[in-house]
Amino acid sequence: MSVRVRFAPSPTGPLHIGGVRTALYNYLFARKSGGSFILRIEDTDQSRYVKGAEQYITETLSWCGISPDESVGRGGDYGPYRQSERKHIYRNHITKLIGSGNAYYAFDTPAEIEEMRNRLITKGVATPQYDFHVRENMKNSLTMSAKEVSQRIGAGEHYVIRMLIPENEVVTVHDIIRGEVKVHTSHLDDKVLFKSDGMPTYHLANIVDDHLMKITHVIRGEEWLPSAPLHVLLYKAFGWDIPVFAHLPLILKPEGNGKLSKRDGDRLGFPVFPLDWKDPATGKVSAGFRESGYCKEAFVNFLALLGWHPESEQELFTMDELIEAFSLDRVGKAGARFDLEKAKWFNQQYLKSMPTEQLVEVFEENLKEHNIPAEPELIKRVVELVRDRIVFAVDLWDHAHYFFQPPDDYDAKVIKKRWKPGTGDHLLLVKTAWETLPQFSASALKQSTIDYIEKNMLHTGQVMNCLRLAVVGAAKGPDLFDIIETLGKEETIQRIKKAVLVIEEK
């Protein structure tokens, strides 16, 4: 039987990176085993539906290179792939469950349930829930005649359908990552399977769809582990084969305790979403990795290693290499802490191997934004000079803007440390020496400068640092003579004259 896995998000907001990782692991597992990866939209809760969320999910997966074999957009033999379009299917199946005595109608109002809970609490019951202790005392098809049940339903009375949890059993969940997880049914409650609005709950819809879509492995977040026993019971009640489970460890916030949340991103200033997300209600924008300058390869690579470790010590993976190396039994059990530094490191690694042309494209955009026209040759040259010192492609501007616009101020700290009486004169004399050079090349400039320094018994740093300050405005950047050669004779001379004038005046 061929492997079939699914990613089944709810369109209630932007996909969180934990969700993206779940999708990624499903995808890797499917590809590795030559199986299929299905994208199913779980939109059974109309009240929580958020416009644009489904689109966001699709766009995220597409950005990451995670392409579903079957989905709303692509279609497939097991559609529809949106749960809201599968209502009738759930209806049919729940009827079977009632027929076999595994589920029952319940007419209790929310107030009545609340009252029941309060009663249990005063009796000292630790977990006041709708279960075998109380179901015989509630308003449901277990306690009333078939006639009364059909009368109530016929009269249009609101009702839900609940799972009848068997009383004294031990349910075993087989999980690739965690081994066997055993839970006694006395701790489970009679979960609602069908809501009074005519929609199934997650539990029912999920099991029915997974079975109908022939899902072989359920790979999902750890937050589902507690409800896995219920799901096993449901498969059994239907008489279906139970898929293999794999509950992925949580992604933890960078510092402190708890799982990573949207608020952490806002608070600490880093993205927790793959793409920018504009909340349709508030208009607030949450930052995404893509817009923050991460390349998709780095993002995927980073995510893959968040909770999974390959057999080798390899850290840099292409998607194909990930598929090759991935296996569920090497997914860790403990929560994986989100480490932004590591994410940056990945991005830097990918930036290094990125073709110059791609970086040039980014930088051309930057220049356009700043209304600076420039020759393609020059742009390329600049990108080559600074590309080693950036973490994000968008950093190019920070590291290269001075090639296109003269500094408008000079780093005060550097002035204080390096600029001595007489420095201005030296710079002007060096400049004069340069002007007589037959060629304005880095090597010639360097030779000429060294000659001057030696002849006047100066220290290298004394002159060089101030030259850099005059040309760049700060103590940073690539080789000074490369910068000057790139800038050209006229521009360099202008900048030195201006710098001496401005700094000596202070």
Add this chain to the structure above:
RNA sequence: GCUCCGAUAGUGUAGCACGGCCAAUCAUGCAGGACUCUCACUCCUGCGACUGGGGUUCAAAUCCCCAUCGGAGCACCA
């Protein structure tokens, strides 16, 4: 509170199913150094961990028990 899950350096982790090769891996981070006009890059060196307590054993990071700490779940949400 109850149920379930987890715990190796600042962080991510390897090692744990089959106990000795573990004076514990790799990377990141940090510190120092080399290079150098500067910032980066690169290279070198260093820092730093088996949550605690019992037990089993000749031998425990690894197996067992307890404790502690942390997490998740406990809806007509998914």
